[in-house]
Amino acid sequence: MGFRPEKMKIAKISVIKGLSRQFLSKISKNFELDIIDLVKTANMEPSPLSEVELKTVDLQAEFAKLTQLIDNVGSKSNGTMNLENLTLEDLNEKAQSLLDKTHPLMKKLESIERLENEVVEFTQIISSLDEIKRLNISNIQDIGEGSHFFAILGFLKGIHRYRLEMALDQLTGGDFIFIPVPSGKVKIICLVGVMKSNHAALDRLLSGLGFEELKFPQELHGTPTEAIEQAKSEIEKRERELQILKQNVKDLVEEHELEIRAMGEQLTLEGDRLTILQRTQFRKEHYIIWAWLPAKQSKRFIKTLKQTYPTITAEIIEPKLNSSEFPTKVRNNVYSRSFENLVRGFGIPGYKEWDPTKFLSVLIPIFFGIMFGDVIDGLVVFLLGLYGLSLNPKKYSKNAMLAELQTYIDKGGSVLVTIGTTAMIFGFLFGSYRGLGGHHALEVGLPILWFSPEIEGGQFALLELAIFIGCIVIGSALLIQFIGALSHHRSEAIFLPGMFLLFYIGLVFLVFTFGPNPTLWLSAAEGTFDLRALQTIAQYQEEVMHHHHIDFSSPVGAIFESLKITHWGIPVFPIPGTNLSYPLALLIVPLLLSSIYHFRHGMDGIGELLDYMITMISNTISFARIFAYTMVHGSLSLVFIQLFSGNAHTLIEFLPGMILGGFVVIPLELLVSFLQSLRLCWVEFFSKIHFQGSGYLFQPYREQRMFTTVEI
Secondary structure, eight states, X not given: OOSSOOOEEEEEEEEEGGGHHHHHHHHHHHOOOEEOOHHHHSOOOOOOOOHHHHHHHHHHHHHHHHHHHHHHTTOOOOOOBOOTTSOHHHHHHHHHHHHHHTHXXXXXXXXXXXXXXXXXXXXXXXXXXXXXXXXXXXXXXGOSBOSSEEEEEEEEEGGGHHHHHHHHHHHHTTOEEEEEEOOSSSEEEEEEEEEGGGHHHHHHHHHHTTOEEOOOOTTXXXXXXXHHHXXXXXXXHHHHHHXXXXXXXXXXXXXHHHHHHHHHHHHHHHHHHHHHHHTSEEETTEEEEEEXXXXXXXXXXXXXXXXXXXXXXXXEEOOOSOGGGSOBOOOOOHHHHTTHHHHHTTOBOOTTSXXXXXXXXXXXXXXXXXXXXXXXXXXXXXXXXXXXXHOOGGGOOSSHHHHHHHHHHHHTHHHHHHHHHHHHHHHHHHTOBTTBOHHHHHHTTOOOSSOOTTSTTHHHHHHHHHHHHHHHHHHHHHHHHHHHHHHTTOGGGGTTTHXXXXXXXXXXXXXXXXXXXXXXXXXXXXXXXXXXXXXXXXXXXXHHHHHTTOOXXXXXXXXXXXXXXXXXXXXXXXXXTSSOBHHHHHHHHHHHHHHHHHHTTHHHHHHHHHHHXXXXXXXXXXXXXXXXXXXXXXXXXXXXXXXXXXXXXXXXXXXXXXXXXXXHHHHHHHHHHHHXXXXXIIIIIHHHTTOOOBOOBOOOOOOOOSSBOOOO
């Protein structure tokens, strides 16, 4: 559950061949061993399989096919079987017997699959025939090679249309036929014809352009319109056959399904085990298995082996390898785990790197919440996340585009719930309700719990808040980088980033106390480090309430009164005996020490120093995009309200603009705000903690069981 990957050790295990299957099943259930592939890492030849093992592999393929055929008829089975205690020879014999017994069933299932494929094929042909009606073809079977002429009909990517036409002109000297059929698809249908002597050259040309010939079954002939009717008739005939066949196999499937699925699963497990054992050392009837093992499991692993399998010997080795050769195993809590894929989109943490997942799980919701801050918009995202959590991949839409969208929503369901929640929170704080914010929100009685970016002064408060968040993030990243460098015994960490962290803290205090004017930093020694968003909030709330005549005793007034914040700030004072403020000392002293250290390394050191300073400041300013995208979100929503509810004064009158704007603003800003939040983490934060993402995942051996059980 820490910020670093777990420490790893290597286990060297000697297993007698007769216990290898049982051993792999045991470790799959109780330990995490990432078995090392010696064929890949040590260029070793795979261990040969015996005749019995080869038979197992062949049977695995047969049952995989049979199971897939059963899946196609939509059957489901309940229950489990225990096949683990059978020897490999007995398992093969039982599998072969079951295969022989269900041979008639397989034949019928194959017929069902063939008929279903033909129905799909004829359906696609109908679509193609419908598009080529305008070609005035008298008989679709006449297309092909004639006595003097060759014609071909097929699909071509639209971008290759003019290229093909120019190539045909050059190839034939203008003696060709080329009729493209416009289509809404990426590919177009086109008819190409040349003299028979150019047939071979045309084949080469079309092959290079990825041309896909459109062929028609012998059952279809005549004009495209006539062929469409024939295709519909063929579909009806096959659907009748399918209905009869599915009814016939229903009882047979129910009788044997559990046996088939359990046997298929067990054979798959055996095949996986054989693949693993092939890639280990085999010496004197023993498999020598090398595997990565989390260090904290090593003692329990050795103890369990001694108690359960006294004949199996094992030793734990401290690997003396480069960190790049170690696998990465990270543990995150239930909440942070949903953000792991966002980190992996950048890269897998290296063995000695920080795992930024927990940081990401905090930063992205905050960034997104501010940029997308709206109560109703946030609620929509929250409900979309709940929908994603309820999705079942087996029930995705048949439409390819919609199914792909459902995949993203499914995988990101928990993230959507989180960012939707923070968007609602900031929506309440900013007083934004589907674009109805600022004076409009107060006019209809909707509260602003903190400040509104749409009211005078709110924009600057938001910009200052965005930059301040950036300062916290960059400062935290510098601290993480400093701790990481010290943990690796790098003394230069004191100067970079250690001194830079102090310099950065001093710079932040000076800017937020005296402003961005360097002359004030030198002349002024006293002040208060504060934020406009907090400093003026009480005054801002009172002005809003009095301006709109809101009664303090009303529900809205009571909320304002309870959330009123008094003046907040950190005092800045001079260092005793000097006229310099302590933030200025934090700025100057670390900068001098770091400069002296880097100047000793010549131009390379000076370049590194300047680069570090420039990127640090630019990374901080980059957080102004939080302000920018918050304003864009609010302004875009307000445009629709003004278009459709320009003269409104009540919530009901505002509804048309709020609803119509939601169809455009919510999907667009959801995508933009999320990508910008992710960018701030990937570019600004990851670069400052020096996250490389150059590791590879620890993948322990696991046996997934649904229809089989094992007792060990």
